[in-house]
Amino acid sequence: MNTNHPASEPQDAVLSVRALYKSFTLHSIDGRTVPSLHGVDLDVRTGEHVALAGPSGAGKSSLLRCVHRTYLPDSGSVRLRTAAGPVELTTLGDRAMARLRGREFGYVSQFLAAPPRTGPLEVVAATARRRGLDRAEARQAAAAALHRLNLDETLWDVDCGVLSGGERQRVNLAAGTVQPPRLLLLDEPVSALDPANREAALELIDSLAGQGVAVLAVFHDMDAIRQLASRVVFVRDGRIARQGTPAQMLEAAA
Numbered sequence: 001m002n003t004n005h006p007a008s009e010p011q012d013a014v015l016s017v018r019a020l021y022k023s024f025t026l027h028s029i030d031g032r033t034v035p036s037l038h039g040v041d042l043d044v045r046t047g048e049h050v051a052l053a054g055p056s057g058a059g060k061s062s063l064l065r066c067v068h069r070t071y072l073p074d075s076g077s078v079r080l081r082t083a084a085g086p087v088e089l090t091t092l093g094d095r096a097m098a099r100l101r102g103r104e105f106g107y108v109s110q111f112l113a114a115p116p117r118t119g120p121l122e123v124v125a126a127t128a129r130r131r132g133l134d135r136a137e138a139r140q141a142a143a144a145a146l147h148r149l150n151l152d153e154t155l156w157d158v159d160c161g162v163l164s165g166g167e168r169q170r171v172n173l174a175a176g177t178v179q180p181p182r183l184l185l186l187d188e189p190v191s192a193l194d195p196a197n198r199e200a201a202l203e204l205i206d207s208l209a210g211q212g213v214a215v216l217a218v219f220h221d222m223d224a225i226r227q228l229a230s231r232v233v234f235v236r237d238g239r240i241a242r243q244g245t246p247a248q249m250l251e252a253a254a
Helices: 060-068 094-103 120-130 135-148 165-177 195-207 222-228 246-253
Strands: 013-025 033-045 049-053 075-082 085-088 105-108 183-187 214-218 231-236 239-244
Touching: 013 060, 013 214, 033 060, 033 214, 033 239, 049 060, 049 222, 060 105, 060 183, 060 214, 094 105, 094 120, 105 165, 120 135, 120 165, 135 165, 165 183, 165 195, 195 222, 231 246, 239 246
Parallel strands: 049 214, 049 231, 105 183, 183 214
Antiparallel strands: 013 033, 013 075, 075 085, 231 239
């Protein structure tokens, strides 16, 4: 089991994180600084599914959000390999970052943020258009994604705001995986799903590796990690404590 931090970027790395630090200042309380990430190094390769495991508050979601740049790290490097070459995400301008998010990588959180009065089909089709499909192709791809996740067609033009939590989560996952991007970030994407829909969602996520998608995911469910992950990275106190295959990590935890 490899517990060493990577020193250089592998040639097949889609995502390379180096010396990433992130802290938060509690302005509303007493102004204290709370550390979240302490010098994280991590690579995710083409077709690899890396699962982040560890206790709540360990820094897993903070790492995903620094890659997505919802959070701006204090220091460090986050490099994404794109069709045009490697791009440093921490210093990229906002407009260029928005374009990359549209085409090169996606982020699926537990919660759907959809425009008002917009139905699931349009939400998913809009993502497909940002990833290069024309309007007709995008609607076809969106329909296929929603069918695969068992969202009833009678809901496709209903305002996403009135959907149940599980329905919104499936719309979010459909948008994240339609015309799959180079890199997909997942933060507890199946937490609100019933067993049947959860299994359909996990099968969809599992299929991404065969399409060459690099996946970095947070799951608290070890069954999902065993089913999906090619590598598990255990995070504790903002640091990578150890990493290995799911079998190795389960053996170490025993």
